[in-house]
Amino acid sequence: MSTQLFTNAHIATGMPHSTAATTAVPQDILVEDGRFAEIGPDLPARLEAQGRDMSSAPVTDLGGRLVCPPFCDTHLHLDYAYTARKPGATNSSGTLFEGIQRWSETKSDLSIEDVKSRARTAIRHELLHGVQFIRSHADVTDPNLTSLRALLELREELKDVVTIQIVSFPQEGMYSYAGPHGEAGADLVEEGLRMGADCVGGIPHFEQCRELGERSMHTVVKLATRYGRLIDVHCDETDDPNSRYVELLSSLAYRAGIGVRTTASHTCSLGSADNAYFFHLTELLQAAHVNFACAPTENLYLQGRQDTFPKRRGITRVKELTEAGINVSLGQDSMQDPWYPLGNGNMMIILDYVLHLAQMMSFEEIDDALKFLTVDGATTMNLGDSYGLEPGRPADFLVLDASSVFDAVYERCAVLRSVREGRTLFTRRETIDSAFDDLIPEA
Ligand code: FE2
Numbered sequence: 213m214s215t216q217l218f219t220n221a222h223i224a225t226g227m228p229h230s231t232a233a234t235t236a237v238p239q240d241i242l243v244e245d246g247r248f249a250e251i252g253p254d255l256p257a258r259l260e261a262q263g264r265d266m267s268s269a270p271v272t273d274l275g276g277r278l279v280c281p282p283f284c285d286t287h288l289h290l291d292y293a294y295t296a297r298k299p300g301a302t303n304s305s306g307t308l309f310e311g312i313q314r315w316s317e318t319k320s321d322l323s324i325e326d327v328k329s330r331a332r333t334a335i336r337h338e339l340l341h342g343v344q345f346i347r348s349h350a351d352v353t354d355p356n357l358t359s360l361r362a363l364l365e366l367r368e369e370l371k372d373v374v375t376i377q378i379v380s381f382p383q384e385g386m387y388s389y390a391g392p393h394g395e396a397g398a399d400l401v402e403e404g405l406r407m408g409a410d411c412v413g414g415i416p417h418f419e420q421c422r423e424l425g426e427r428s429m430h431t432v433v434k435l436a437t438r439y440g441r442l443i444d445v446h447c448d449e450t451d452d453p454n455s456r457y458v459e460l461l462s463s464l465a466y467r468a469g470i471g472v473r474t475t476a477s478h479t480c481s482l483g484s485a486d487n488a489y490f491f492h493l494t495e496l497l498q499a500a501h502v503n504f505a506c507a508p509t510e511n512l513y514l515q516g517r518q519d520t521f522p523k524r525r526g527i528t529r530v531k532e533l534t535e536a537g538i539n540v541s542l543g544q545d546s547m548q549d550p551w552y553p554l555g556n557g558n559m560m561i562i563l564d565y566v567l568h569l570a571q572m573m574s575f576e577e578i579d580d581a582l583k584f585l586t587v588d589g590a591t592t593m594n595l596g597d598s599y600g601l602e603p604g605r606p607a608d609f610l611v612l613d614a615s616s617v618f619d620a621v622y623e624r625c626a627v628l629r630s631v632r633e634g635r636t637l638f639t640r641r642e643t644i645d646s647a648f649d650d651l652i653p654e655a
Contacts, residue, residue, distance in 0.1 A: 215269040216243050216634060217256065223601065224280035224582050224617050238276055243607040246633035250603055277628065278612040278620055280582055281600055282344035283559045284589025287444075287477050287505040287543025290348040290366075290376075291327050291359035293334035296548045303550045307517045308449060311551035312418065316384055318550075319354065327362035334547045335366075335374055337557035339637065342610045342627035344374055347444060347505075347543075347593055349381035349413055352400040355391040360404050373637055377593055379444045380404025381413030386428040388420045398431050405439045412436045414445040416457040417481075425457055433464040442473045442594060444505070449478035451515050451524050453485045459493055462500045471500035475592050477543070479504060479528040480515050490529065494536050503592040504538065506530055507545035508565040510552040530570035541589040542566060559585050560624045567621070581621050607634040613642060 218241040240255035241248065252258075259266055292315065295301055301318045303310045331348075338346060350360040360380065367376040382389060382397035389397035401412060414432045416425030429445070436443045443465065448455040458476045465474040482490060508527050515526025533540050542562045546552035563585055567573060572581070590599040597605060611629035614620035630637040 214245050214634070215249075215266070217241070217266065217269055217271045218243070218279075218631075219256065219271060219273050220276055221274040221279040221611070222276060222615050223251065224278055224586075224620075239279075241279070241607075241609070243634040246607055246635070248601065248603050248605055248607050251601060274611050274629075276615050278614045278616060279601070279609050280612065280617075281586045281590070282608050282610055282630065282632070283342040283585040284345040284347075284541060284593055284595075285338055285343045285544050285557070285559060286345075286347045286475070286541040286589045286592045287507050287545050288334075288338075288346055288348045289351075289546060289549060290331035290334055290346070290363055291322075291350055292549035292551075293547040294330045294549070296550055296553050301550045305517065306514065308514045308551065309418075311514070311549075312383060314550040315351075319351070322354070322356075322358040324358055324362040324365070327359055328366055331363065331366055332370075334557065335370065337547070338544070338559075339374060339630065340627070340640075341556075341558045341560070342612075342630055343557065343559060344608055344630065344632055345377075345589065345593055345595065345599070346374060347377040347379065347411070349379040349383075349444070349446075350404070350409065351383040352380050352404045352409075352413075353382050353384040353389040353391070353397050355393060355395045355400070357400065357404065357407070360407060360409065364408055373632060375595075377410040377442070378408075379411040379413040380409035381444075381446070382415060382428075385415060385419050385424070386431060387424040388418065398428070401431075402435055405435060405441055409441070411442040411444045411475075412439075414447075414461075415449075416445070416461075417448055417450045417452070417455045418446075426460055429457055429460045429464060432461070433468050433470070436470060436473070437468050442475070443470070444475040444477055447476040447479055448481035449511070450481055451484050451518065451526065452481055453489075455481040456485075456489075458482070459496065462493075462496050462502045465502055466496065466500035471502045473594060474500070475503040475505050477505040478507060478511060480511050480526050482528045483515075483526060484524060490532065494532075494538075497533070497538050498536060502538070504528060504530075504533055504540045505543050505592055506540055506566060507543045507562075508569050509555065509562060510545040512565065512569060513552050525569050527566070527569050530566055531572050534572075539588055539591045540584065541592040542584050560620075563621065564624055575618070578621050579617050582617050606632070608632050613640075
């Protein structure tokens, strides 16, 4: 049996799946055969008292730093990464719809190797920022399904270092898209599921008219039920308060009994809808237990483009959904693509933005904030017992350069170590040279 000990860690509080309720007392982590065996204080002494011979087990002193589960990026487009500088890809209006147009005009030369190469670079960035679980959309409005084929290969090739869920996503619409030989977006989505995509995607607010948007939501739920897959829909990514597909999606998923397997991404329109409507909708969302994925940086940049002033923020109601007990997770969404140029895979930046934009800065909210990147992301991705700091689960965790959740958020801290099934993926040295202490000694 392979055994190792990680000692002297503070475990992030506010984690429903953590075994420690407080960071006040340093904890030790026993890992056996890649799984958590035990988490608690004074483990070496307790194991010795039990007669366990730990003399040959490697011991890593974590120096009192914060340990939390790995980050989940629950909304990303790996196939689009690093295409912003392609000739013809410049999005001069900065709108969502021009981004879709530019991508459509420049995607014909994709190759599997090209997509995989760019996606690998994006995944490297995400990993170095502590992400081990990614839900990526793959554009299937392409008769060759090049993005999907590439990401399916990567999902398998990289499974030891990162878990990738793939959404069969009709970027140009289920019913508004027609391929060069008349291929319908909906048929290509279904073909993506046959090929092994994990989730059914949709984009109802982009369909040509309301009826087609509604029809696409019926198709999404039907396909998810038929193929036993998860759902993740780009839903109401617009400032139009009358874009209300999240309501239809939630109702259909609720009736099909698959609300917990359903995610509504973006839902920017909820930031524009009035309170009376949201009050009514909340009851449905609570009953259906659907998940929300918010991409704060991208939608802050893309939305409000038809406004002068006041100018809307473009993000969904993260605070209100959270307070209503509805699961919200976060996503980077774009990494240098025609929609947003500055995504770098650092989920601490994404968290920083959402806390500001959603006005979630009570000390209680900050102390609980890492849940958005960890357990709430795992809930969106339906990771179940394969995620979390619990005995018996895979020993996946991060060591952050902080000793409390507040300090981690306050410092927008770096990830010092990422561990997956007991194997250290990387370590990072602390960034401040001790010589600095000579310049301004602490009082
Ligand atoms: Fe997206």
